[in-house]
Amino acid sequence: MIKLNFSKDILQIKDIENVVKPLHNFIHKQVFENYRKRGIVIGISGGIDSAVATKLCCDAIGKENVLGIILPEKESNPQSKEFAIKYCEKFGVKYEIEDITSILDSSRIYQIREKIIEKYFPDFNQSCTYRLVFSENFDNDGLSIPYLEINDENKKTHKLKLSSNDYFTITAATNIKHRIRMTRLYFHAEKNNFLVCGTTNKAEFQQGYFVKYGDGGVDIEPLANLYKTQIYQLGKHLEIPNEIIERKASPDTWSFDVSDEEFFYSLPYDVVDLMLFAKEKSISLNDICSTLNLKEEQVKRIFNSQDRKSKASKTSRVFPPSWNDGDICRKTRN
Numbered sequence: 001m002i003k004l005n006f007s008k009d010i011l012q013i014k015d016i017e018n019v020v021k022p023l024h025n026f027i028h029k030q031v032f033e034n035y036r037k038r039g040i041v042i043g044i045s046g047g048i049d050s051a052v053a054t055k056l057c058c059d060a061i062g063k064e065n066v067l068g069i070i071l072p073e074k075e076s077n078p079q080s081k082e083f084a085i086k087y088c089e090k091f092g093v094k095y096e097i098e099d100i101t102s103i104l105d106s107s108r109i110y111q112i113r114e115k116i117i118e119k120y121f122p123d124f125n126q127s128c129t130y131r132l133v134f135s136e137n138f139d140n141d142g143l144s145i146p147y148l149e150i151n152d153e154n155k156k157t158h159k160l161k162l163s164s165n166d167y168f169t170i171t172a173a174t175n176i177k178h179r180i181r182m183t184r185l186y187f188h189a190e191k192n193n194f195l196v197c198g199t200t201n202k203a204e205f206q207q208g209y210f211v212k213y214g215d216g217g218v219d220i221e222p223l224a225n226l227y228k229t230q231i232y233q234l235g236k237h238l239e240i241p242n243e244i245i246e247r248k249a250s251p252d253t254w255s256f257d258v259s260d261e262e263f264f265y266s267l268p269y270d271v272v273d274l275m276l277f278a279k280e281k282s283i284s285l286n287d288i289c290s291t292l293n294l295k296e297e298q299v300k301r302i303f304n305s306q307d308r309k310s311k312a313s314k315t316s317r318v319f320p321p322s323w324n325d326g327d328i329c330r331k332t333r334n
Contacts, residue, residue: 006287011229011273016237019230020056023222027060030220031195039065041189042197043181043215044095045252046083048244049199052231053223054093055238057197068095069188071181073104075255083244090241096188100180107180112173120148120160127153129256132162132170136266138301144266151256177253178214186217195219201228203272207306208313209264216316227273267302275302 004010013019031037040057044050057066068088072081081097088095104110118124129151136144146167150158162170182196189196198218200210205224210216223231228249235245249260249269265272271292278288288299 004281004283006278006281006283006291008270008274008291011227011277013230013233016234019226020059020234020237023056024060027057027197027220027222031061031065035195035219037193037195039067039192039194040197041067041069041185041192041194042199043185044068044070044084044088044093045199046077046080046087046244047247047249047252048231048235048240049201049223049228050084051087051240051244052234052238053197053199054087055091055240056222056234058091058093059238063092064094065194066093067188067192067194068093069185070095070097071100071184072097073099073177074101075110075253077250077252077257079247080252083241083247087241087244098184100177100184103180104177107176109173109176113170116162116166116170117148117150119166120162121150121152121158123152124150125153129254131254131256131258131263132167132174133159133258133262134264134266136305138266138298138305141301144305149256149258174253175211175214178211179217182214182217189219197222198224200224201231202226203228203265203269203276205317206276207264207272207309208316209260209309210316212316227277228269229273266305271302275299275306279303279306 027040031040039061042050042054042057044054054066054068068084070081070084070088085095085097087093113130114124117130121128124130131149133147133149134144135147146162148160148162148170150160152158185196188194196218198215198221200216200218200221201223202225204210205221226234232245248257250258251260251263261268267275274292275288277283285296285299288294289296292299294302
């Protein structure tokens with residue numbers, strides 16, 4: 001048995017064309033043979049995942065058969081819309097812009113979240129911005145704790161611990177943003193007899209960093225077996241604009257900008273990816289520690305955290321279970 005040489009560049013794609021071509025074939029086959037559709041609808045966020053997925057779709061089935069949908073709302077980072085438009089115009093992708101603020105407003109999303117915020121921070125007003133962050137210290141034992149951070153009108157940040165009920169409520173309200181976007185994508189898809197392409201990467205899929213029936217509600221997921229660091233490699237190969245490649249990855253659902261690392265992982269993507277790979281390939285603790293310059297206890301805590309997230313999101317990765325008790329007709333005959 002050959003021992004795998006674990007190193008920081010283990011996820012480097014040696015021959016990118018041998019990855020890109022099968023991705024093109026996969027997308028082409030799914031659209032025209034499996035789903036028998038005329039094209040693809042994809043949400044374009046101004047981030048690296050949607051940029052790479054869109055370019056792969058355009059190259060696989062022709063840009064004339066791809067429709068990009070840009071879905072900003074009042075709490076989105078303005079750069080998201082700006083970068084998405086510039087991206088579409090650079091590559092000649094047809095696109096439509098739909099501001100979903102009014103839909104979210106009618107669902108009381110902002111009102112629900114702000115009512116909770118005012119309970120913790122009575123001085124909250126429309127000049128303030130806010131976000132959720134998670135504090136998970138891998139130097140010590142302990143669970144990931146959600147905090148509400150408010151940037152007040154004087155640009156001073158206040159960090160406040162939320163109750164579990166308030167955390168669940170504010171999260172449930174926030175997830176409606178993803179689900180509203182999904183409904184708009186499917187409107188355009190069904191109207192045009194297109195399918196919906198997802199943009200979830202391997203770390204997000206395995207760890208549950210997506211919303212069931214939101215950004216996880218799609219027809220195909222071409223990036224779900226690619227690590228985030230590999231998607232950046234594809235981005236450079238596909239000549240994605242540097243401003244998108246260099247942009248901080250973010251959920252873009254909070255008025256106070258927050259990175260994926262701050263909001264979910266508590267680690268940079270290169271470490272997240274390498275730890276997931278090491279777990280999958282059963283790399284020894286010694287090799288992980290020496291390669292990533294981590295202590296054994298830190299590695300164990302990171303593995304525990306990743307296992308916890310994977311188990312908690314298991315039902316989001318599978319089709320809903322259905323009852324089956326054998327031959328129902330036979331039983332009714334008896």
